[in-house]
Amino acid sequence: MNIHKFVMPEVIFGKGSIQQVGESCLRLGATSVLIVSDPGVMEAGWLDMVVRSCQQVGLNYTTFYDVTINPKDKEVEKGCRVYLENGCDAIVGIGGGSSIDVAKAIAILATNGGRIRDYEGIDKIRYPLPPQVMVPTTAGSGSEVSQFSVIVDTKSEKKMTIISRSLIPDIAIIDPETLSTKNTHLTASTGLDVLTHGIEAYVSLAATPLTDVQSKNAISLVAEYLRPSVASKINIEAKTNMAMASLQAGLAFSNAILGAVHAMSHAVGGKYSLLHGDVNSILLPHVMEFNLLANPKKFADIALLLGVDTRGMSYMEAGKKAIDYVKQLAIDIGAPQRLSDIGVEEVELRRMSVVAFHDACMITNPRDVTVEDIEELFRKAW
Numbered sequence: 001m002n003i004h005k006f007v008m009p010e011v012i013f014g015k016g017s018i019q020q021v022g023e024s025c026l027r028l029g030a031t032s033v034l035i036v037s038d039p040g041v042m043e044a045g046w047l048d049m050v051v052r053s054c055q056q057v058g059l060n061y062t063t064f065y066d067v068t069i070n071p072k073d074k075e076v077e078k079g080c081r082v083y084l085e086n087g088c089d090a091i092v093g094i095g096g097g098s099s100i101d102v103a104k105a106i107a108i109l110a111t112n113g114g115r116i117r118d119y120e121g122i123d124k125i126r127y128p129l130p131p132q133v134m135v136p137t138t139a140g141s142g143s144e145v146s147q148f149s150v151i152v153d154t155k156s157e158k159k160m161t162i163i164s165r166s167l168i169p170d171i172a173i174i175d176p177e178t179l180s181t182k183n184t185h186l187t188a189s190t191g192l193d194v195l196t197h198g199i200e201a202y203v204s205l206a207a208t209p210l211t212d213v214q215s216k217n218a219i220s221l222v223a224e225y226l227r228p229s230v231a232s233k234i235n236i237e238a239k240t241n242m243a244m245a246s247l248q249a250g251l252a253f254s255n256a257i258l259g260a261v262h263a264m265s266h267a268v269g270g271k272y273s274l275l276h277g278d279v280n281s282i283l284l285p286h287v288m289e290f291n292l293l294a295n296p297k298k299f300a301d302i303a304l305l306l307g308v309d310t311r312g313m314s315y316m317e318a319g320k321k322a323i324d325y326v327k328q329l330a331i332d333i334g335a336p337q338r339l340s341d342i343g344v345e346e347v348e349l350r351r352m353s354v355v356a357f358h359d360a361c362m363i364t365n366p367r368d369v370t371v372e373d374i375e376e377l378f379r380k381a382w
């Protein structure tokens with residue numbers, strides 16, 4: 001029998017759960033927390049709610065919201081200084097994947113020292129991290145349950161993927177109400193990232209029955225609820241189901257890892273300040289077409305999960321329908337269609353192909369790839 005491992009944090013899910021942040025920090029032994037966020041989340045009022053929940057239980061706190069999309073090593077170093085200067089002993093991250101990834105990276109430096117680039121790759125962290133409570137406000141990166149942190153090395157213009165068991169937060173607090181302040185574009189982009197997590201984890205070489213349950217459910221939920229979630233800010237049923245999809249896709253990819261879409265989009269995100277989900281959704285159908293040969297049965301399963309009628313079709317035929325569905329979904333919700341439309345320059349494609357080839361996410365892609373394959377995929381998507 002094969003050995004399967006599945007790791008995850010304590011999860012608190014539901015409307016109003018954001019009010020449990022302070023209490024959750026106390027349970028982890030915190031006395032003074034650093035709350036990491038970004039300006040958008042602060043403006044929407046969610047940071048204030050977290051601050052209040054800390055005040056209510058008598059916790060000291062310091063806020064740090066100098067975080068941008070595709071967060072940079074310099075932001076992590078600055079945040080770590082704030083953590084140490086204020087004598088913090090726990091970290092809360094509230095926001096999209098950027099805030100949560102920065103919060104995790106600050107946790108690494110706080111107890112391990114050095115520069116964040118020292119930890120790129122798998123299992124480089126030596127000492128235990130401070131307690132971490134993460135509150136996602138997008139659906140989403142899945143970072144609140146994952147063992148990943150992705151940070152841009154500003155020197156090499158490369159996204160570094162840090163993977164470690166220590167990066168799994170202690171507690172993830174998922175409040176679907178926080179999704180109600182996101183604009184249409186961000187809802188579409190983050191939702192297509194969830195779909196990419198579900199699909200890449202499902203066909204990953206490291207997928208197991210434990211991760212398949214999560215990724216399959218996530219794919220179905222996106223098919224049913226992403227369109228309504230993009231259509232209405234106040235559709236709480238759609239928001240709740242997208243929050244669940246994001247959680248389950250996060251659990252799947254944290255344990256099964258990802259594939260070529262994320263390897264390639266990390267290479268793009270190191271150079272260009274673009275929404276991660278936009279880049280993924282452009283690349284996803286092209287990578288699915290390339291990967292179909294590696295596991296036709298699983299791609300046929302994906303078609304079924306997306307609600308496609310595959311009766312009478314071969315696995316390859318059904319798999320192709322899944323790709324058509326993904327393309328149409330992106331069109332329906334107004335996602336960008338080509339890399340050239342969002343500012344990626346042709347001259348960068350070769351260099352980014354080499355970077356993507358060496359990304360940690362490429363290891364679990366179901367089909368062998370060469371730098372030339374990646375460049376061809378980039379050209380198709382350009």
Ligand SMILES: [Fe+2]
Nearest residue numbers: 141193197276
């Ligand atoms: Fe992602």
